[in-house]
Each structure stands twice: as structure tokens, then as C-alpha cells.
Amino acid sequence: MRIMGLDFGSKTIGVAVSDALFLTAQGVKTIRRSPKEIEELGELLKEYEVSEIVIGYPKNMNGTLGPRCALTDEFVERLLAEFGLPVERWDERLSTVAAQRTLLEADVSRGKRKQVIDKMAAVFILQGYLDRRHARNIPN
Known part of the structure; x- marks a missing residue:
């Protein structure tokens, strides 16, 4: 069993999964937002035997709920209805900034950064949760 991390954006969804021991997060892919997004996520949930989902929750820097929180909540409801797995909302403040910084330090080109930024943000979200x-010594 594994945990899946999601960075839910307006155009794409970054996807990461944990290792089987729930210690590390690895980027899987970026899904383009479309009517098929739930189907694609379902395939990944099966492939990686996911038992729980963690989704980035876009709070404002002062801790209040950001404007995208309502859209994220709607997506969480879709995930719950479709898959019946537990979904944890995870404060994602600065996850995209951290992902961007990591890619810049790795000297990844601008075009390539654009392709992988959401997947990297999902890694940061999931790794923080893990x-x-x-x-807290939560058992597997």
C-alpha cells in the first residue's frame, strides 16, 4: 500500500506516491485537467495500490483559506465519491516555491520546469505529510 500526493492546479494535477514504507515521496506524472482526469487518477490508484490521498490545500500566507480552497474542496468530494479512500488536505503554502527553487538549483531549463513543476510540488506536499x-509514529 502507498499514499498518493496531489498538487491540484487549474490546468494540471501533479501526482506523487510514497514508497511502501511511507518514508519517501516520488514524482509520478502530471495529468492535464480534462474530463478524463478522474479516470487517469483511478488507474494510478490501482497501479500503485494507494490506500490514502493527500491533496495540497492552498491556504493564504496568513493561514486563512485561499480562493482556490473551495475548488479543491469540490475536487476532494469528487475523489471521495469516486474512490472512497481517505483524503487528507495538506497545507501547501510554499510547496510550488520550494519545487521551483529545487529545479532552478538543478539547472533545469525553463521549458522542462514548466512540464514538471506540478509533479515536483506534489512530491513536496506528500513528503511533508510523510x-x-x-x-508522530503513525503506524503503517
Whole structure:
């Protein structure tokens, strides 16, 4: 079993999954937003035997709910209805900034950064969740 992390954007959804021990997050892919997005996610959920989903929750820097939180909540409801798996909302403040910084430090070209930024943000979201889970000694 694994945990899936999602960076839910207006044009794409970044996807990451944990390893089987719930210690590390790896980027999987970026899904273009479309009517087929739920189907694509379902295929990944099966392929990686996912037991839980963590989705980035776009709070404002002061901790209040950002304007995209309502859209994220609607998407969470779709995920719950379609897959019946637990979905955890994870504060994603600065995850895209951290992903961007990592890609810049790795000297990834602008075009390539645009292709992978959401997947990298999903890795940061999921890794933060896994680190907190590990620090709290939550059993697998």
C-alpha cells in the first residue's frame, strides 16, 4: 500500500506516491485537467495500490483559506465519491516555491520546469505529510 500526493492546479494535477514504507515521496506524472482526469487518477490508484490521498490545500500566507480552497474542496468530494479512500488536505503554502527553487538549483531549463513543476510540488506536499506522519509514529 502507498499514499498518493496531489498538487491540484487549474490546468494540471501533479501526482506523487510514497514508497511502501511511507518514508519517501516520488514524482509520478502530471495529468492535464480534462474530463478524463478522474479516470487517469483511478488507474494510478490501482497501479500503485494507494490506500490514502493527500491533496495540497492552498491556504493564504496568513493561514486563512485561499480562493482556490473551495475548488479543491469540490475536487476532494469528487475523489471521495469516486474512490472512497481517505483524503487528507495538506497545507501547501510554499510547496510550488520550494519545487521551483529545487529545479532552478538543478539547472533545469525553463521549458522542462514548466512540464514538471506540478509533479515536483506534489512530491513536496506528500513528503511533508510523510515526515509529519513519521515524526508522530503513525503506524503503517
